[in-house]
Amino acid sequence: MSNSTPLVGIVMGSDSDLKDMSFATDILRHFGVPFEISIASAHRSPAKTSAYARTAVERGLKVIIAGAGWAAHLAGVIAAETTLPVIGVPLPSSPLNGLDALLSTVQMPPGVPVATVSLGAGGARNAALLAVQMLALSNEELVGKLRDYKSELAQQVEDKDAKLAR
Ligand code: RP5
Numbered sequence: 001m002s003n004s005t006p007l008v009g010i011v012m013g014s015d016s017d018l019k020d021m022s023f024a025t026d027i028l029r030h031f032g033v034p035f036e037i038s039i040a041s042a043h044r045s046p047a048k049t050s051a052y053a054r055t056a057v058e059r060g061l062k063v064i065i066a067g068a069g070w071a072a073h074l075a076g077v078i079a080a081e082t083t084l085p086v087i088g089v090p091l092p093s094s095p096l097n098g099l100d101a102l103l104s105t106v107q108m109p110p111g112v113p114v115a116t117v118s119l120g121a122g123g124a125r126n127a128a129l130l131a132v133q134m135l136a137l138s139n140e141e142l143v144g145k146l147r148d149y150k151s152e153l154a155q156q157v158e159d160k161d162a163k164l165a166r
Contacts, residue, residue, distance in 0.1 A: 001141065005060040006036035008131045011052060011078065013041045013068035013091075020091050021067045023121045027128035031145050033135060036061075042068070042077040049074065053081035063134050065127045066114075069093030071104040075114040085134060087127040088114040 001007075008028055012021045021037075028035045036059075040049040056064060056078075064082065067089035068074035075088030088105035092098030098119045106116035115130065117123040129149075136142035 001032050001034065001139070004034050006034045007060065007062045007135060008033055008035040008128070009052075009056055009059075009061045009064045010035055010037040011040050011049075011064065011066050011074065012037075013039070013044075013072050013074050015039060016093060017067050017069065017091050020121045021065075021089065021124050024065055024067075024089070024124040024128035027125055027132070030149075031132045031142060033132060033142075040074070042072050042074045046077070049077055050081055053078040056082050056084055063087065063131045065089060065124075065131060067091050067124060067127075068105075069098065069101050071100040073104050075105050075116075076108050076112065079108065079112050079114050086114050087130055088116045089123045089127050090116065090119050092120050 010021060010024055012018065025035065025037060038052065040052050042049050061084060063085050064078055065087045066075035066078050069091035070093065075086050079086040090098050090101035090105045094100050102119060105114055108114045117126040117130065132142055132146060136146055
């Protein structure tokens with residue numbers, strides 16, 4: 001994309017979340033979508049998290065991806081303070097293997113939605129794809145790239161099927 005202003009904000013609760021959230025950055029790089037990435041914690045740095053959410057629109061962001069483990073509520077806190085769509089990635093960093101993060105992210109009370117994807121690295125990948133799909137609503141170039149991506153997925157299945165048959 002020609003515009004280099006970040007359109008997607010990726011925020012995570014700790015640097016320990018990067019091993020999963022890097023799957024989101026890989027996807028955004030693949031599609032050429034400019035993004036910013038930060039660490040902010042809903043419970044350890046609530047003021048920073050609030051400021052991040054409140055200034056997101058003026059910074060030019062169109063969608064926010066928030067990943068956190070335990071019942072940290074990062075995505076929900078951000079969704080409370082912005083009109084942008086927020087995609088939550090529950091991360092399996094707790095002794096409950098992410099069940100706590102899943103429930104705290106997906107079970108937002110009515111009125112403040114968080115679009116919640118699956119747990120961990122796969123969810124981070126899907127979060128980025130969902131963000132690209134949102135941006136593609138007003139970007140034909142991204143529509144074409146998404147079609148190509150889906151074709152590649154189908155081709156991978158064909159390749160596996162052909163390999164199995166041999
Ligand atoms: C959560 O606590 C973070 O999102 C992370 O998944 C988890 C552990 O954080 P660290 O102890 O590694 O900083 O808030």
